[in-house]
Amino acid sequence: MAGARPTIADVAREAGVSRTTVSHALNGIGKVDPRTRERVERVAAELGYRPSLRAQRLRRGEARxxxxxxxxxxxxxxxxxxxxxxxxxxxxxxxxxxxxxxxxxxxxxxxxxxxxxxxxxxxxxxxxxxxxxxxxxxxxxxxxxxxxxxxxxxxxxxxxxxHAAAVVRLLLEHLREQGGRRIALLVGSARRHSYVDAAHEYRRFAHEHGMPELVVLAEESGGTEAGYAACADLLDRHPGVDAVCATVDAFAVGAVRALTDRGLRVPDDVMVATRYDGLRARTCEPPLTAVDLHxxxxxxxxxxxxxxxxxxxxxxxxxxxxxxxxxxxxxxxxxxxx
Amino acid sequence: MAGARPTIADVAREAGVSRTTVSHALNGIGKVDPRTRERVERVAAELGYRPSLRAQRLRRGEARxxxxxxxxxxxxxxxxxxxxxxxxxxxxxxxxxxxxxxxxxxxxxxxxxxxxxxxxxxxxxxxxxxxxxxxxxxxxxxxxxxxxxxxxxxxxxxxxxxHAAAVVRLLLEHLREQGGRRIALLVGSARRHSYVDAAHEYRRFAHEHGMPELVVLAEESGGTEAGYAACADLLDRHPGVDAVCATVDAFAVGAVRALTDRGLRVPDDVMVATRYDGLRARTCEPPLTAVDLHxxxxxxxxxxxxxxxxxxxxxxxxxxxxxxxxxxxxxxxxxxxx
CATH class of the missing domain: 3.40.50.2300 (Response regulator)
Structure with a gap:
C-alpha cells in the first residue's frame, strides 16, 4: 500500500462490503443501511480514499x-x-x-x-x-x-x-456636447454586434442631427495599423472631420497616431473616443474617453x-x-x- | 433518431459489428481488420458519431x-x-x-x-x-x-x-543612480519569494553601499490602504527617506498617495518604483517605474x-x-x- 492511492476495492475489503455498496454509500444512491454507510465513510476517511472525479462525472454525464x-x-x-x-x-x-x-x-x-x-x-x-x-x-x-x-x-x-447601440449613442452625444459637428465612426469590417449595431445607431444619430454620415471600416486583424490607415484615409477624404468614434481600442490608438502625425491636436482639432475602457484607452497619450461596460x-x-x-x-x-x-x-x- | 445524438450502439448496429469492435476501431486499439475499421469509420462519420471524451479520458486516466x-x-x-x-x-x-x-x-x-x-x-x-x-x-x-x-x-x-533578487537589485541600482541615498523597501508580510528574496537582496545592497536598512512591511490583504499606512509610518520614523521600492504595485500606489498627501513631490523629493509592470503602474500619477518580468x-x-x-x-x-x-x-x- 505504501504510497499507492487507495482504491474502492481497498475500502470494500476493509469495510467488509462489496464495491457496489461502497459506491452507493459514498454517492448517496441506492439503499444502504445507515450503519453500513457510516462504517464505509469512516473506513474511506481512514484510508484517505477519494472517489474518482472522472468516473463520477462519466456516470452523471457532466464535465462540471x-x-x-x-x-x-x-x-x-x-x-x-x-x-x-x-x-x-x-x-x-x-x-x-x-x-x-x-x-x-x-x-x-x-x-x-x-x-x-x-x-x-x-x-x-x-x-x-x-x-x-x-x-x-x-x-x-x-x-x-x-x-x-x-x-x-x-x-x-x-x-x-x-448594448452596443446605447454605448455608441453615449459616445456620440458626448462628442456632440463637446462641440463635434462632423463626427466619424470607425468600426471593424466583420459582422459583429458591436459594429453592426453601432453603425445602425450612428446613422440614426447623424440623421437626427443633420450630420454627414462618415463611416470608415478597418480590418480587425490589422490592429493599430489598420486604425491608423483608416483614419488617414478618412482625413484625406473628409478634412473637416472634428471627432472620431472608434469602437475598437486598437483602432482608436491608431487614429490618435494618424492625427498626431498630421500635426492635428487631440482633442483641440479632432476628438477621439472609444468603447472598451482597458489598458489601451488608459495608457494612450492623451488618455482616451471610453465606456464602462460593466x-x-x-x-x-x-x-x-x-x-x-x-x-x-x-x-x-x-x-x-x-x-x-x-x-x-x-x-x-x-x-x-x- | 431525430435530433438525438448517435451512440456507439447505433454505429455498431449500422456497421454490423459489436460495440467493442467499434470502440477498438475508432480508438486504434486491439486487433481490427482494416476493412472493418474502414467500414466503422465510414458509418461513424455518416451518423455523425463522436466518441465520449469523458469515457476516453476515464480509460486513459487523464483529464487533459x-x-x-x-x-x-x-x-x-x-x-x-x-x-x-x-x-x-x-x-x-x-x-x-x-x-x-x-x-x-x-x-x-x-x-x-x-x-x-x-x-x-x-x-x-x-x-x-x-x-x-x-x-x-x-x-x-x-x-x-x-x-x-x-x-x-x-x-x-x-x-x-x-528572479526576485535580480528584480529588486535592478530597481535599487536604478534608484541609486537617480540620486537615492536613503532607499526604503516596502514588502508584504507573507512568506512569499518576492518578499523574502527581495528583503535579503535589499539588505545585501544596503550593506554594500553603507545605506541604512529601512524595511517596512504591509499586509497584502490591506491593498492600497496598507501601502499608504506603511509609507506614512515610514515617513514618521525616517523623514529623510528619498526613495521607496515597493514590491507590490498596490503598495506603490498607496505610497505615492501618502507622499503626495504630505506635500512631497514624486520623484523630486521621494522616488517610487515597483515590481510588476501592469495597469496600476502605468496608470498611476505619476506613472511608476517597474520591471518587465517576461x-x-x-x-x-x-x-x-x-x-x-x-x-x-x-x-x-x-x-x-x-x-x-x-x-x-x-x-x-x-x-x-x-
Missing part, C-alpha cells in the same frame, strides 16, 4: 466545466495586448463559475485553430461572436449549450446584451444564463433577462475640450 | 486539463484589480496549454475558499505560493504534480524562477515544466531549467530625476 471562447483575431486580442476585454471577462466568469461549482476553461485567441473538439465541457460562453463565427458553429454542432456575450448578429443564439457583471450574467441553458438543454431564442447596468461614460483628455 | 491557481488574497488580486499579474499569466498559460492539447482551468482569487478538491485536473501551476499556501498543500495531498511560478520559500516544489515566457515555461512533471509523476526538487530572459527595467516618471 464550461468553456470561455474568444472569437477575436489574435492580432487584436492576443499577443502583446492579451490583457484586454477577453481577460477581463475571463476573470469575472471564472470566479462566478467556481462559485457555482463549475470550472472555467479558457480558450483565448490563439494563432492556430483552437482544439475545440477535444474540450470536455458542458457548455460555452462565446465572447462577441460575429455572424459567421466558426467556434460557435463547431460548438453548436457538438450539441453544446452556448451563450453569446454580446448578441450574435443574424442568429437567435441566447445572449447577454452588451463587463464583470455581464460575465457573471453569461455564466448564469449558460447554467440555466445547461439545465434545460440546448435551446434557441431569448435568454433570461440579465440585469447588466446601463453603460457609463468615462470622459478623458482625448475628448474633453471644456 | 491543468489548473492555474492564484495564491494571492482577493483584496490584492481580485475584485476591481482583476486585470493584473495573475490574468497576464493566465492568458499566456492558457494559450500554451491549448497548443499542447491541454485545457487550462482558471482558479482566480475568490472571496470564499475555492473548491479545489472537485477540479478534475492532471496537475496545477500555482502562482507565487507563499510558504504556507493552503491551495498548494491541498493539491499535493491529492497527489497532483504541481509547479510553482515563482519559488515557494521553504519547500522543494518544482518551480520556474521569477511573464508570458515564464508562464509558457511553467506549462512545459508541469507537462514534464505529469509525464514522470509527482516529484520533488529542481525543475528543468526554463529560459526566462532576465528582468528589464521600465523607467517612468516616478523615479526619473534626470
Amino acid at each position: 466545466t464550461i468553456g470561455l471562447v474568444s472569437s477575436m483575431p489574435f492580432a487584436v486580442a492576443g499577443g502583446p495586448s492579451r490583457l484586454g476585454f477577453f481577460m477581463e471577462v475571463a476573470a469575472a466568469a471564472a470566479e462566478s463559475a467556481l462559485m457555482h461549482g463549475f470550472a472555467l476553461v479558457l480558450v483565448p485567441p490563439v494563432e492556430a485553430d483552437p482544439p475545440l473538439d477535444s474540450l470536455d465541457i458542458d457548455g460555452a460562453i462565446v465572447v462577441e461572436p460575429d455572424a459567421d463565427d466558426s467556434a460557435t458553429k463547431r460548438l453548436r454542432d457538438r450539441g453544446l449549450p452556448i451563450v453569446a456575450l454580446g448578441r450574435q448578429p443574424g442568429t437567435d443564439l441566447p445572449h447577454v446584451d452588451l 463587463l464583470g457583471q455581464a460575465a457573471e450574467g453569461a455564466v448564469s444564463v449558460l447554467l440555466a441553458e445547461m439545465r434545460r438543454g440546448p435551446a434557441r431564442g431569448e435568454a433570461p433577462e440579465v440585469p447588466v447596468p446601463p453603460p457609463v461614460l468615462v470622459p478623458r483628455a482625448s475628448s474633453l475640450r471644456r | 486539463t491543468i489548473g492555474l491557481v492564484s495564491s494571492m488574497p482577493f483584496a490584492v488580486a481580485g475584485g476591481p484589480s482583476r486585470l493584473g499579474f495573475f490574468m497576464e499569466v493566465a492568458a499566456a498559460a492558457a494559450e500554451s496549454a491549448l497548443m499542447h492539447g491541454f485545457a487550462l482551468v482558471l482558479v482566480p482569487p475568490v472571496e470564499a475558499d475555492p473548491p479545489l478538491d472537485s477540479l478534475d485536473i492532471d496537475g496545477a501551476i500555482v502562482v507565487e505560493p507563499d510558504a504556507d499556501d493552503s491551495a498548494t498543500k491541498r493539491l499535493r495531498d491529492r497527489g497532483l504534480p504541481i509547479v510553482a511560478l515563482g519559488r515557494q520559500p521553504g519547500t522543494d516544489l518544482p518551480h520556474v524562477d521569477l 511573464l508570458g515566457q515564464a508562464a509558457e515555461g511553467a506549462v512545459s515544466v508541469l507537462l514534464a512533471e505529469m509525464r514522470r509523476g509527482p516529484a520533488r526538487g529542481e525543475a528543468p531549467e526554463v529560459p526566462v530572459p532576465p528582468p528589464v527595467l521600465v523607467p517612468r516618471a516616478s523615479s526619473l530625476r534626470r
Whole structure:
C-alpha cells in the first residue's frame, strides 16, 4: 500500500462490503443501511480514499466545466495586448463559475485553430461572436449549450446584451456636447454586434442631427495599423472631420497616431473616443474617453444564463433577462475640450 | 433518431459489428481488420458519431486539463484589480496549454475558499505560493504534480524562477543612480519569494553601499490602504527617506498617495518604483517605474515544466531549467530625476 492511492476495492475489503455498496454509500444512491454507510465513510476517511472525479462525472454525464471562447483575431486580442476585454471577462466568469461549482476553461485567441473538439465541457460562453463565427458553429454542432456575450448578429443564439447601440449613442452625444459637428465612426469590417449595431445607431444619430454620415471600416486583424490607415484615409477624404468614434481600442490608438502625425491636436482639432475602457484607452497619450461596460457583471450574467441553458438543454431564442447596468461614460483628455 | 445524438450502439448496429469492435476501431486499439475499421469509420462519420471524451479520458486516466491557481488574497488580486499579474499569466498559460492539447482551468482569487478538491485536473501551476499556501498543500495531498511560478520559500516544489533578487537589485541600482541615498523597501508580510528574496537582496545592497536598512512591511490583504499606512509610518520614523521600492504595485500606489498627501513631490523629493509592470503602474500619477518580468515566457515555461512533471509523476526538487530572459527595467516618471 505504501504510497499507492487507495482504491474502492481497498475500502470494500476493509469495510467488509462489496464495491457496489461502497459506491452507493459514498454517492448517496441506492439503499444502504445507515450503519453500513457510516462504517464505509469512516473506513474511506481512514484510508484517505477519494472517489474518482472522472468516473463520477462519466456516470452523471457532466464535465462540471464550461468553456470561455474568444472569437477575436489574435492580432487584436492576443499577443502583446492579451490583457484586454477577453481577460477581463475571463476573470469575472471564472470566479462566478467556481462559485457555482463549475470550472472555467479558457480558450483565448490563439494563432492556430483552437482544439475545440477535444474540450470536455458542458457548455460555452462565446465572447462577441460575429455572424459567421466558426467556434460557435463547431460548438453548436457538438450539441453544446452556448451563450453569446454580446448578441450574435443574424442568429437567435441566447445572449447577454452588451448594448452596443446605447454605448455608441453615449459616445456620440458626448462628442456632440463637446462641440463635434462632423463626427466619424470607425468600426471593424466583420459582422459583429458591436459594429453592426453601432453603425445602425450612428446613422440614426447623424440623421437626427443633420450630420454627414462618415463611416470608415478597418480590418480587425490589422490592429493599430489598420486604425491608423483608416483614419488617414478618412482625413484625406473628409478634412473637416472634428471627432472620431472608434469602437475598437486598437483602432482608436491608431487614429490618435494618424492625427498626431498630421500635426492635428487631440482633442483641440479632432476628438477621439472609444468603447472598451482597458489598458489601451488608459495608457494612450492623451488618455482616451471610453465606456464602462460593466463587463464583470455581464460575465457573471453569461455564466448564469449558460447554467440555466445547461439545465434545460440546448435551446434557441431569448435568454433570461440579465440585469447588466446601463453603460457609463468615462470622459478623458482625448475628448474633453471644456 | 431525430435530433438525438448517435451512440456507439447505433454505429455498431449500422456497421454490423459489436460495440467493442467499434470502440477498438475508432480508438486504434486491439486487433481490427482494416476493412472493418474502414467500414466503422465510414458509418461513424455518416451518423455523425463522436466518441465520449469523458469515457476516453476515464480509460486513459487523464483529464487533459491543468489548473492555474492564484495564491494571492482577493483584496490584492481580485475584485476591481482583476486585470493584473495573475490574468497576464493566465492568458499566456492558457494559450500554451491549448497548443499542447491541454485545457487550462482558471482558479482566480475568490472571496470564499475555492473548491479545489472537485477540479478534475492532471496537475496545477500555482502562482507565487507563499510558504504556507493552503491551495498548494491541498493539491499535493491529492497527489497532483504541481509547479510553482515563482519559488515557494521553504519547500522543494518544482518551480520556474521569477528572479526576485535580480528584480529588486535592478530597481535599487536604478534608484541609486537617480540620486537615492536613503532607499526604503516596502514588502508584504507573507512568506512569499518576492518578499523574502527581495528583503535579503535589499539588505545585501544596503550593506554594500553603507545605506541604512529601512524595511517596512504591509499586509497584502490591506491593498492600497496598507501601502499608504506603511509609507506614512515610514515617513514618521525616517523623514529623510528619498526613495521607496515597493514590491507590490498596490503598495506603490498607496505610497505615492501618502507622499503626495504630505506635500512631497514624486520623484523630486521621494522616488517610487515597483515590481510588476501592469495597469496600476502605468496608470498611476505619476506613472511608476517597474520591471518587465517576461511573464508570458515564464508562464509558457511553467506549462512545459508541469507537462514534464505529469509525464514522470509527482516529484520533488529542481525543475528543468526554463529560459526566462532576465528582468528589464521600465523607467517612468516616478523615479526619473534626470
